[in-house]
Amino acid sequence: MDYTPPPLFKQGTSAVARLVFYVTIALALLIVDARFDALRVVRQVAATVLMPVERTVLVPRDALRATFDYAQSAAALASENRELRRRMVAEAEGSVRQSQLEAENNQLRKLLGLVQQSATPVTSAEILYDARDPYSQRIVIDRGSQHGLRAGYPVIDERGVIGQVTRVSPFQSEVTLLTDKEQAIPVQVVRNGLRSVAFGGARAGLLDLRFMAASADLQQGDLLVTSGLDGTYPPGLPVARIVQIERKADTAFSRVYCEPVAGVRSHRQLLVIRYEAQLPPRESIDGPRDAKEARIVRADRPGVKDAERADAKPAAKPAAKPADKPADKAAEKPADKPAAAKEVKR
Amino acid sequence: MTNPQYLLRPVNPAFIALSFVLAFLFNLMPWGTTLWVPDMVALVLVFWNIHQPRKVGMGVAFALGLLMDVHDARLLGEHAMAYSLLAYFAITIHRRVLWFTVYTQALHVLPLLFVAHAVPVVIRLAMGAPLPGWQLLLAPGIEALLWPLATGMLLAPQRRSADVDETRPI
Numbered sequence: 091m092d093y094t095p096p097p098l099f100k101q102g103t104s105a106v107a108r109l110v111f112y113v114t115i116a117l118a119l120l121i122v123d124a125r126f127d128a129l130r131v132v133r134q135v136a137a138t139v140l141m142p143v144e145r146t147v148l149v150p151r152d153a154l155r156a157t158f159d160y161a162q163s164a165a166a167l168a169s170e171n172r173e174l175r176r177r178m179v180a181e182a183e184g185s186v187r188q189s190q191l192e193a194e195n196n197q198l199r200k201l202l203g204l205v206q207q208s209a210t211p212v213t214s215a216e217i218l219y220d221a222r223d224p225y226s227q228r229i230v231i232d233r234g235s236q237h238g239l240r241a242g243y244p245v246i247d248e249r250g251v252i253g254q255v256t257r258v259s260p261f262q263s264e265v266t267l268l269t270d271k272e273q274a275i276p277v278q279v280v281r282n283g284l285r286s287v288a289f290g291g292a293r294a295g296l297l298d299l300r301f302m303a304a305s306a307d308l309q310q311g312d313l314l315v316t317s318g319l320d321g322t323y324p325p326g327l328p329v330a331r332i333v334q335i336e337r338k339a340d341t342a343f344s345r346v347y348c349e350p351v352a353g354v355r356s357h358r359q360l361l362v363i364r365y366e367a368q369l370p371p372r373e374s375i376d377g378p379r380d381a382k383e384a385r386i387v388r389a390d391r392p393g394v395k396d397a398e399r400a401d402a403k404p405a406a407k408p409a410a411k412p413a414d415k416p417a418d419k420a421a422e423k424p425a426d427k428p429a430a431a432k433e434v435k436r
Numbered sequence: 437m438t439n440p441q442y443l444l445r446p447v448n449p450a451f452i453a454l455s456f457v458l459a460f461l462f463n464l465m466p467w468g469t470t471l472w473v474p475d476m477v478a479l480v481l482v483f484w485n486i487h488q489p490r491k492v493g494m495g496v497a498f499a500l501g502l503l504m505d506v507h508d509a510r511l512l513g514e515h516a517m518a519y520s521l522l523a524y525f526a527i528t529i530h531r532r533v534l535w536f537t538v539y540t541q542a543l544h545v546l547p548l549l550f551v552a553h554a555v556p557v558v559i560r561l562a563m564g565a566p567l568p569g570w571q572l573l574l575a576p577g578i579e580a581l582l583w584p585l586a587t588g589m590l591l592a593p594q595r596r597s598a599d600v601d602e603t604r605p606i
Contacts, residue, residue: 220468222469
């Protein structure tokens with residue numbers, strides 16, 4: 091029998107008082123988390139505590155997957171193998187040529203006194219799970235700050251850019267996909283070098299280029315690659331392909347929709363590029379423009395010598411810190427905006 | 437009332453903890469962005485807040501909410517606030533609800549679960565997000581349907597016989 095006495099007397103704090111207390115804390119947390127970056131430690135601690143449990147829960151799913159993979163018929167495996175071999179041969183020629191071109195390019199850049207581009211280190215990672223949040227497009231991968239990841243690193247698969255690491259805890263990190271409402275990526279049309287910024291969230295699974303003049307030279311099927319002007323993404327990674335262009339008479343701009351080339355939902359293995367922007371420390375920031383575009387700092391400044399570059403590497407990163415929200419970014423900007431505006435005009 | 441009335445044994449705190457752990461593990465499974473998946477933690481929370489409001493209160497609800505927020509990579513406090521409200525409403529109705537049959541209890545619990553799912557939506561709407569899909573409406577319904585099952589499973593240890601003999605070995 092339940093021997094506890096009837097709760098006539100000692101009831102503790104009233105339920106309403108407790109409710110007010112907890113709701114106030116929750117509200118405070120919400121505001122602090124949404125506006126400031128102050129709760130990172132709390133989140134990291136909680137994520138580290140949760141990590142073994144999360145991994146344990148994933149075990150049955152992975153076992154099931156392994157069983158299915160094992161049960162896959164030999165024919166399917168053979169055809170996949172053939173396909174991979176074929177692709178390898180097709181790409182072999184390109185990769186041989188690439189190393190030669192890279193050397194040549196570096197040589198030419200040295201002659202011109204430009205900043206050299208070097209191969210960036212990568213970390214391979216596996217998708218653990220999709221974050222259970224219907225409002226944002228995020229996935230969680232199994233590598234974290236212990237493996238050298240940092241917020242801001244771009245994430246790719248074998249076809250192109252998938253997104254960006256936005257939050258790091260010691261053993262796993264969150265990747266925000268390009269199609270998230272708050273993501274933007276500077277791009278360039280391969281065909282003619284036209285630059286723009288692609289934003290996520292226009293339509294489900296698509297990116298859009300905003301404020302492109304109706305007369306801009308864009309065609310359906312144009313491939314967009316990263317322009318590298320932001321210092322976050324290395325230049326030349328395939329991003330998206332234009333699928334639809336709406337030119338309307340009543341506005342001066344056309345709406346351009348692009349489809350990401352990376353198989354965002356179809357792969358488990360990803361590559362995180364530990365890319366440190368080789369930009370000189372920023373002394374020029376222009377004011378009123380969009381934060382993403384504002385990071386267009388000239389990469390080809392002749393003043394930076396090789397020795398300096400090595401030192402400048404870590405220093406350059408904080409300046410080009412990625413933020414998943416343009417609003418936050420604007421707030422992060424130091425106050426030397428007027429100077430920057432002047433430099434742009436010159 | 438035609439239902440048999442049980443005299444329940446005292447609840448084992450370890451069993452409460454175990455039920456929360458299992459419900460939490462269910463929520464940690466890789467559900468992706470499937471909207472209609474029931475929130476087991478919310479269900480177990482309502483259950484214990486109605487049956488044992490002095491053992492499981494809003495503090496537990498708040499802590500579990502924070503953990504859910506971290507796992508789902510959401511803003512800290514979304515689930516914490518939803519679960520706190522859930523616990524509060526459960527505590528306010530706990531004296532009345534237990535006089536009804538299990539199925540009527542499910543009807544009483546349904547609006548509470550609905551509120552628990554609505555709070556994160558409202559928070560996100562306030563921050564400028566669009567409405568999620570309609571499948572989200574199914575989640576509280578499924579949870580309410582699971583209420584009789586939850587009652588059967590979670591009260592089972594308390595319904596054991598006080599003096600064990602050959603005819604009633606458990």
